[in-house]
Each structure stands twice: as C-alpha cells, then as structure tokens.
Amino acid sequence: MLAVGNPSRGDDALGPLLVASLQARPLAGVELLTDFQLQVEHVLDMRGRQTVVFVDAAASGPAPYAFYRVSPHRDASHSSHALSPQALLDTYSGLYGTPPAAHVLAIRGYDFCLGADLTGQARDNLAAAETYLLQWLTTCG
Amino acid sequence: MTDLVNIPSASLETATQPENLRRVAIDPLTRVEGHGKVTLLLDEHDRVHQVRLHIVEFRGFERFIQGRPYWEVPVMVQRLCGICPVSHHLAAAKALDVIVGARTLTPTAEKVRRLMHYGQILQSHALHFFHLASPDLLFGFDSDASRRNLVAVAQAYPDIIRKGVLLRKFGQEVIRVTAGKRIHGTGAIPGGVNKNVSRAERDALLTDIYQVIAWSREAVALARQLYEQDPALYGEFGTIRAHQLCLVRADGAMDLYHGGLRARTADGETLFDHVDYARYWEHILEEVKPWSYMKFPFLRALGPEQGWYRVGPLARVSLCDTIPTPFADHARREFLAYADGVAARATLGTHWARMIEMLHAAEVIKELLHDPDIHGEALVVQGERAERGVGVIEAPRGTLIHHYRVNEDDVVTRCNLIVSTTHNNQALNESIRQVARRYLDGRRLTEGLLNHIEVAIRAFDPCLSCATHALGQMPLAVELVDAAGQTVDRITRDVPTAC
Numbered sequence: 087m088l089a090v091g092n093p094s095r096g097d098d099a100l101g102p103l104l105v106a107s108l109q110a111r112p113l114a115g116v117e118l119l120t121d122f123q124l125q126v127e128h129v130l131d132m133r134g135r136q137t138v139v140f141v142d143a144a145a146s147g148p149a150p151y152a153f154y155r156v157s158p159h160r161d162a163s164h165s166s167h168a169l170s171p172q173a174l175l176d177t178y179s180g181l182y183g184t185p186p187a188a189h190v191l192a193i194r195g196y197d198f199c200l201g202a203d204l205t206g207q208a209r210d211n212l213a214a215a216e217t218y219l220l221q222w223l224t225t226c227g
Numbered sequence: 228m229t230d231l232v233n234i235p236s237a238s239l240e241t242a243t244q245p246e247n248l249r250r251v252a253i254d255p256l257t258r259v260e261g262h263g264k265v266t267l268l269l270d271e272h273d274r275v276h277q278v279r280l281h282i283v284e285f286r287g288f289e290r291f292i293q294g295r296p297y298w299e300v301p302v303m304v305q306r307l308c309g310i311c312p313v314s315h316h317l318a319a320a321k322a323l324d325v326i327v328g329a330r331t332l333t334p335t336a337e338k339v340r341r342l343m344h345y346g347q348i349l350q351s352h353a354l355h356f357f358h359l360a361s362p363d364l365l366f367g368f369d370s371d372a373s374r375r376n377l378v379a380v381a382q383a384y385p386d387i388i389r390k391g392v393l394l395r396k397f398g399q400e401v402i403r404v405t406a407g408k409r410i411h412g413t414g415a416i417p418g419g420v421n422k423n424v425s426r427a428e429r430d431a432l433l434t435d436i437y438q439v440i441a442w443s444r445e446a447v448a449l450a451r452q453l454y455e456q457d458p459a460l461y462g463e464f465g466t467i468r469a470h471q472l473c474l475v476r477a478d479g480a481m482d483l484y485h486g487g488l489r490a491r492t493a494d495g496e497t498l499f500d501h502v503d504y505a506r507y508w509e510h511i512l513e514e515v516k517p518w519s520y521m522k523f524p525f526l527r528a529l530g531p532e533q534g535w536y537r538v539g540p541l542a543r544v545s546l547c548d549t550i551p552t553p554f555a556d557h558a559r560r561e562f563l564a565y566a567d568g569v570a571a572r573a574t575l576g577t578h579w580a581r582m583i584e585m586l587h588a589a590e591v592i593k594e595l596l597h598d599p600d601i602h603g604e605a606l607v608v609q610g611e612r613a614e615r616g617v618g619v620i621e622a623p624r625g626t627l628i629h630h631y632r633v634n635e636d637d638v639v640t641r642c643n644l645i646v647s648t649t650h651n652n653q654a655l656n657e658s659i660r661q662v663a664r665r666y667l668d669g670r671r672l673t674e675g676l677l678n679h680i681e682v683a684i685r686a687f688d689p690c691l692s693c694a695t696h697a698l699g700q701m702p703l704a705v706e707l708v709d710a711a712g713q714t715v716d717r718i719t720r721d722v723p724t725a726c
Contacts, residue, residue, distance in 0.1 A: 094306035122309030127396045180381035201291045
C-alpha cells in the first residue's frame with residue numbers, strides 16, 4: 087500500500103493518515119509506505135508485489151471515496167516530478183514487464199492549503215475509506 | 228531570426244499596448260514541480276510582445292513557520308516541498324545551529340549532515356537529467372510530443388533509464404540512513420544530528436557506491452555527447468548573460484554544504500567573495516513586481532535593473548576554483564575548456580554541469596563512507612543562545628537561504644526564505660524571452676515550438692513546489708486566449724483525474 091500526500095497541507099494528509107491508522111493493526115502480508123508523491127523510483131517498491139493499492143486524496147470526484155482498478159497508461163505526468171499511478175505502472179511496464187495488479191483508493195478532500203487542518207468532511211471520508219479498505223483486504227487476501 | 232528593432236518593448240517584460248494583443252498561456256508547465264505558467268502576448272502577425280513566467284509563490288511558507296517552537300522547524304520545513312525536503316531540512320538546521328549557539332558542530336554531526344546533503348544532490352540531479360530532461364535532449368525539442376516522455380526513452384534507451392532509477396534510489400537510501408526515515412526525516416537537529424551512521428548501514432551503501440560513481444562518470448560523458456551533437460544549438464538556446472552567485476569553500480573550492488558567498492559579473496569580475504552569509508541582506512535584496520507572486524532578488528551593488536543573477540549547477544561549476552574530488556574536477560576542467568568556455572555560459576550547458584555535480588556528490592559520498600567519524604557518538608553541541616540565525620546551503624537547484632528570529636519563549640517570530648528558484652526568477656524570465664525571440668517570433672505556434680519555452684525552463688530545473696498533488700489537481704493545458712480574454716483554443720493533456 088503506497089500512500090502519497092503532504093501531512094501539512096490539509097486534506098492532502100488523507101493518504102498518510104490512512105497508513106498511520108493501518109500501522110496500528112496487524113495486517114499480514116501488507117507493507118505500508120508513504121511518500122510526498124509518486125516518482126519513478128517507486129517502480130522498485132512495486133517489484134515482487136502481488137497487488138499495489140495507491141492511496142491519495144482526491145480534489146474532485148465522488149465522496150467519501152472511489153476505489154478502482156488502474157492499468158498502465160502513458161500520460162502527461164510522465165517525466166514529471168509527480169507521476170500518476172497509471173504513468174508509474176506504465177514506467178514499470180517499460181522497465182520490468184507486466185506490473186502487479188493495481189488499484190487506487192481516492193479519498194475525497196476539500197482543503198489543501200499549507201498549514202490547514204484536516205476538514206471534518208475529509209475526516210468522515212477517511213473513516214469510511216478505511217472501513218472499506220479493511221473489508222477489501224479481507225476478501226482479496 | 229526576427230529583427231526586434233521594430234518591436235517597442237525589446238525586453239519583452241511588459242508590452243506597451245497589451246489590449247491589442249492575444250494571449251497564449253502554457254499553464255501549468257509540465258515536468259516542472261509546482262504550479263507555474265508562461266504567458267505570451269502576440270500581435271496579429273504572431274510577433275511576440277511580452278513573455279512572462281508566473282509562479283505561485285512560497286510566501287505562505289513563512290507564515291506556516293512563524294509561531295512554531297524552533298526545534299520543530301527542521302522537520303516542518305520539509306513539508307514546504309516534496310522535491311527538495313532535505314535541502315530545507317538542512318538549511319533550517321544550519322540556521323538554528325546559530326540560535327542554539329552551535330558555532331562548530333562535532334565531526335560526526337558535520338559529516339553525517341554532509342552525507343545526507345550529497346545524497347540529496349545525487350538523487351535530485353539523477354531525476355532531473357535522466358527522467359525530466361532526457362526526453363527533450365535525446366529525441367529533440369520539437370519531436371512528437373508522444374515520444375517526449377520517460378517510457379519512450381525507456382524503450383529506446385532502456386539502460387539509461389534503468390541507471391537513472393537506480394542512481395536516484397541510491398541517493399534516497401543515503402538520505403534514509405542519515406535522516407532516519409525515507410521521508411519526514413529527523414536526522415538534523417539544532418546543534419547537530421540525532422543519529423550517526425552504523426557500520427552495517429555504511430557497509431550496505433559501500434556495496435553500491437563504486438557502481439554509482441561509474442554510472443555518474445558515464446552520465447557526464449552522455450551529457451557532453453548530447454551537447455556535442457549540436458554545439459551551435461546548445462550554445463545559444465536560451466543563453467543569457469547573467470551574473471552568478473554561489474557558496475564556495477574558504478579555499479575557493481566547490482562546497483555544496485557550507486562556505487562563503489561569491490558573486491561574479493557576466494564578464495567574470497568578482498563583485499564579492501567569501502562573504503559571511505549571516506548578513507546576506509547587505510549584498511542581496513528582493514524586488515517585488517506587480518505581475519508576479521515571486522520576488523526578484525538582485526545584487527545590491529548593481530541595483531534591481533542590472534543586478535539579477537543566476538544560481539545553480541552552471542553558476543557553481545563556473546565560479547568555483549576547483550572541485551575537491553578527482554573525477555569531477557577533471558570533468559569541470561574539460562567543461563570550462565570546451566569551445567573556449569561557451570558551454571560554461573550556455574543555459575543548456577547546465578545539464579552537463581549538473582552531471583559533473585552528480586559525479587562530485589557520488590565521490591564525496593564515497594569519501595564520507597570511508598570516514599570513521601560518521602560512526603561517532605558525539606552528536607550535538609550547544610552554546611550561547613542567539614536571537615537570529617541564518618542558514619545557507621547549495622541545494623540541487625541553487626543557493627537556499629533560511630533566516631529565522633526566535634524569541635525568549637523559543638518561538639519563531641520571523642522567517643525569511645529565499646529559495647533557489649526565486650534567485651533564478653529573472654534569469655528564467657530572460658532565458659525564455661531569448662527563446663521567444665529566436666524561435667517563436669513571427670511564427671505560427673505549435674506544440675513543439677511552445678515546448679521550446681519549457682526546454683529552457685527545465686534547464687534550470689525549477690522547483691515551484693507546493694507538494695500538493697492530490698488526484699484531480701493535475702490539469703495540464705495550453706490555452707489560446709484572445710485580447711478580450713476569450714478562450715479561442717485549448718489543448719488538455721491526458722492526465723487521469725478520476726475513475
């Protein structure tokens with residue numbers, strides 16, 4: 087599970103907060119990683135994995151969260167300081183062949199200002215996303 | 228090439244009659260961290276009258292820091308930027324060393340911090356050259372946009388991309404070992420560090436360092452080879468006559484962690500040398516312009532009009548008297564000698580200089596890994612408390628200044644940051660104006676031509692970071708807006724934002 091976000095930018099902290107919460111639970115076979123944003127070296131973290139779940143805050147889209155499968159896709163985030171999950175998978179394909187199965191858990195956020203606290207709505211969305219994810223981990227694992 | 232004599236505003240900073248012009252915005256820039264855009268004002272004959280790089284500034288950063296206890300600052304400032312958090316971490320720690328009276332760190336603290344810093348230089352430069360710049364350099368600035376990306380490079384040159392990934396990973400491993408964590412590290416604290424490097428950690432890094440040096444030497448050769456493929460283009464593209472600024476060691480050698488300030492004019496005349504950065508404001512001032520969120524620093528002695536300058540790899544490699552590691556210094560001498568110094572003045576020569584610095588970083592890491600001081604137990608010193616502290620470091624993109632005031636309750640009351648991209652603000656603008664004059668003026672705009680602007684900007688590797696990247700916040704678009712402000716055309720790049 088690879089969560090991305092800046093803990094000091096309001097709801098951008100949703101991904102790292104989810105990982106922090108999961109770290110308190112015994113999750114066999116699940117490795118939890120966080121970073122500010124996805125970058126090319128994360129292909130190395132994906133090697134040898136069965137499944138990868140990218141967790142990130144979403145500035146738009148459905149609330150409380152969206153969970154969907156992603157495939158390799160080349161987009162304009164390629165060669166950017168911040169890759170999209172699809173572009174990261176595409177990079178993996180280019181370097182190492184077929185990537186692991188991958189999903190995105192996009193938790194809806196609302197305020198991303200530097201120094202802002204997590205909004206109440208985002209907090210609720212985080213709780214719902216965590217419940218869903220734990221359920222999903224049980225069924226998929 | 229278009230003659231500019233008839234264009235009223237040859238500087239291209241401000242058009243005289245903007246209401247009669249149409250506006251093209253490259254918004255936001257791709258392969259540039261953070262939010263930035265370039266606006267062009269064109270007349271009916273596609274002649275360029277105004278070019279500006281706009282950046283959403285970092286001014287909120289100071290307010291973010293003010294009011295916090297000083298000991299939190301080295302950790303908190305890492306959240307200013309997801310790309311160079313280590314540079315902010317170390318610049319803040321250096322400033323706060325002064326606050327806690329730590330005039331001289333222990334050898335262990337000094338060397339562990341240096342190891343962290345050179346790890347950051349290595350990983351950042353690797354990312355820039357192999358992944359951000361290489362698509363343009365290998366395929367051409369106006370090649371098919373679908374090819375100018377990482378995967379296309381990986382398909383055509385898989386070895387280059389693979390080495391780039393592994394070089395970056397190695398630099399990040401150095402950071403993890405020295406900072407304690409992969410991100411949000413706490414390694415540097417006011418007065419020293421909170422951990423040393425264990426022998427096991429050292430041994431693990433030593434396993435790879437010789438390969439890293441070998442690949443870095445290859446990278447220098449590749450950067451030179453790319454330059455030599457079209458020296459006329461590389462020599463003139465986006466090239467400007469700029470004064471330059473950087474830190475140098477007491478003996479004039481390159482030192483990216485600590486030193487005195489050196490500034491030279493575009494003609495090589497020394498303006499000041501070995502200046503104590505603790506009073507940087509006696510030599511560097513900042514100007515505000517109404518059209519930009521970002522300030523425009525200038526050298527006080529030359530004034531705001533003439534005093535703008537460049538920082539970063541090109542400035543550092545050009546200004547230092549020597550590089551204190553053998554392979555990198557050999558590369559520096561070849562770089563400076565190339566075509567009587569043309570490469571060392573060229574904006575695209577920055578890529579070559581950047582790889583020389585990456586090689587230097589790899590060599591420094593090797594030296595430090597062999598230094599027993601990194602295993603020492605004396606980690607922190609303190610002394611007489613001060614009210615004000617300034618920390619300056621040469622970050623990957625250039626000189627980075629952190630300046631704090633702390634009150635008797637240990638709370639930060641004032642904070643001023645001058646980041647590398649702010650130093651380069653005017654230089655960036657001048658560079659893209661040169662490109663606009665040379666390549667865009669009077670021509671029908673195409674994606675490839677607009678990419679020329681971005682190529683010039685990327686040479687500086689500006690970091691416009693806000694580190695917010697949430698899904699749905701990465702629109703990449705080129706807009707053509709007429710003089711009335713109506714959007715005439717818009718191209719949106721394919722970035723997934725939702726399921």
